[in-house]
Amino acid sequence: MTEEKIATLISLYEDVIPKSRDTESFLLEILTACDGSVKNASLMLNESLGVARKVDCNIGKRKRDTGNSDNRCYKVQKSLNQFIEDDAKKFRPISSDRRAKTSNRAIELFSKEDVESTIGYVTMHEKALPEEFANSLLRQLMDDLEGFAPYEFHLFGNKCSSNHTSKKYSSDPAILDGRDKIYYNNRRGTVYEYNDLLKATQLLIEDIVNETIKKFKPLPFQISSPNWKGDVVLVNKYGKSDHLMWHSDRLTSIGPQPIVASLSLGCVREFRIRRCYPSDSQIYVVRPPHNSLIIMHAGFQEEYRHSVHQQTNNRATNLHPISKDVRFNLTYRDYLKKYINNAPRCPKCDNPMDLRRAFKDPERRGQYIWQCSSHYSGVECGGVRLADFNCNSLVVEKNAGEGSRWLADDDWEAKEAQKNGTELPR
Ligand SMILES: O=C(O)CCC(=O)C(=O)O
Ligand SMILES: [Fe+2]
Incomplete structure (x- = not known):
């Protein structure tokens, strides 16, 4: 039965999800997240991929949306607030329940205010680093060709690998020499040592995070200011056809209610966010510009999932002067000895x-x-x-x-x- 459901999804999306050895496990994960409902899995895929496919209630029979609309066009609803200059007149969320679905389309959030008032447990910080500093860091990463590897893991018994590449750095001697073993999905990759620029970035990011978390009442299990450390960074590198599936960051070594600081450099890509539940929760789109920091505060990994959306167009306007169509994302996490060792x-x-x-x-x-x-x-x-x-x-x-x-x-x-x-x- 499950195989039949997956086959239905494969045939429905064969032109937008490239067929690879990961396709089936990817669809299986979506299907599982939707409690086995092909219809809900299809709604989720439509939202994520920006298409409008319809699945027949009878498994196996499929029907494409044959209306006049372009099946493959992006269906992102723009937040009305971008057109309203006067702050006092901007729309505020009507309901305090951020789970409520307000649109079948993904809703794009344009400003820091929109992001922070719509999504819980997130703050956005534009121009996070001094401009020339951010550009130098981007140039250095573009020149760093060693050690970026696709990230491999097993899902329901299938070997999968993400199509973007990543590389982990740290300034913690115990992590570098392997006394403290940090795992991600049961796998320990090589950890490289911070160079001077990464070390300086760590300090700047730590300042922003510790200053920001001071302003909120801490959740019961979170690290409070000034103790958050950014001594491990996962650098993700996305080429134009790379994306990252829906996930919440693993809590295993960073503990409950972790704070994850995510710095974007280079080409702008869609960062998508949705509540973990219900399975058809509202999808939001944020486009973090070069040198912006999104802090995923305590509670975010527990309550929300995030992804980097597959880019289907590559307008020249979206190219970054330094990295062209490449985006880097540096996710800083505070790996806690208590969890690493116990x-x-x-x-x-x-x-x-x-x-x-x-x-x-x-x-x-x-x-x-x-x-x-x-x-x-x-x-x-x-x-x-x-x-x-x-x-x-x-x-x-x-x-x-x-x-x-x-x-x-x-x-x-x-x-x-x-x-x-x-x-x-x-
Ligand atoms: O590239 C991004 O913006 C997100 C990266 C991410 O979610 C991760 O490394 O866990
Ligand atoms: Fe993540």
């Missing part, structure tokens, strides 16, 4: 475990869990443990309470569903 191993198969927060079922939403990472290598053992961040072992010991949980302030659905259940910690 993350539990699977009680069933002894593999490392991955930290996640349950969100699908409103009755269980908020609970942090450790899940065996063996499925990335194609073997599923199903090992799970409840997380407890107050315990050295980071897991709930036998009969020792409920573990660590967190719900978003505006998550009325889960609050209602859990009214008669366990008390959440403050």
Whole structure:
């Protein structure tokens, strides 16, 4: 049945999703995120790819949208606020529930104010670095050809690789010499040492982040100012046909409610954001300009997913004077010793475990869990443990309470569903 559903999606999107060994696992992930509904998976793909394909309710039969509209054109709704100069007259979100879907199209957010008032747990900082400094960093990255590699992982037993390349740098001696092992999807890549420019960038980014987080009330598990460090950076390099699938950053080594600072350099690409739930949540588009910083604050990885959208046109106007059609993104994360060194191993198969927060079922939403990472290598053992961040072992010991949980302030659905259940910690 699943194979048939995937075949339906493949045939429906064969001209927009290039067929590769990753296509099936990519579609399987989308299908799983949509609880097996081909119709919802297709709606999600339409939104992501900017097309309007219709799937027949009878699996296997497919029907293309044959209206007059161009099937492949981008369907991005522009935020009305871009046309309104007077701040007082700009539209404010009507509902405090940011989950509410207001358009079937992806909605583009143009200004810092639009981004920050529409998306939770995000701030945007334009001209983040001194201009010449940012340009030098971009030039240096363009010249750095060593060590950028596609990122490989296993999804449901299939080997997949992203089509963009990336390279990890750090200034932490223990990470560099391998005493502190940082994993991403059960895999440790080479970590390169920060050069002078990257070291200086670390300090500038740390200042912006620590100054910004001072202004917000910290969430229960987050790092507070001035302690956030940017001593590990993942540099992502996107050529014109590269993209990055929907995901939330793994919490395993950066802990719950992490702060991730994401610096864009070079060509402007679409950064897309949507709530993790429901599966057809509203998609928003942000186009971070060269030298802008998006801070994904505590709570963002738990509540939202993000992606770098596939670019289908390459207008000359979008080329950057230094990097042409190439975009770099530097994502700074604070890898925490507590999680690097104490993350539990699977009680069933002894593999490392991955930290996640349950969100699908409103009755269980908020609970942090450790899940065996063996499925990335194609073997599923199903090992799970409840997380407890107050315990050295980071897991709930036998009969020792409920573990660590967190719900978003505006998550009325889960609050209602859990009214008669366990008390959440403050
Ligand atoms: O390139 C971007 O803007 C996002 C990169 C990202 O999401 C990641 O490295 O996890
Ligand atoms: Fe990410």
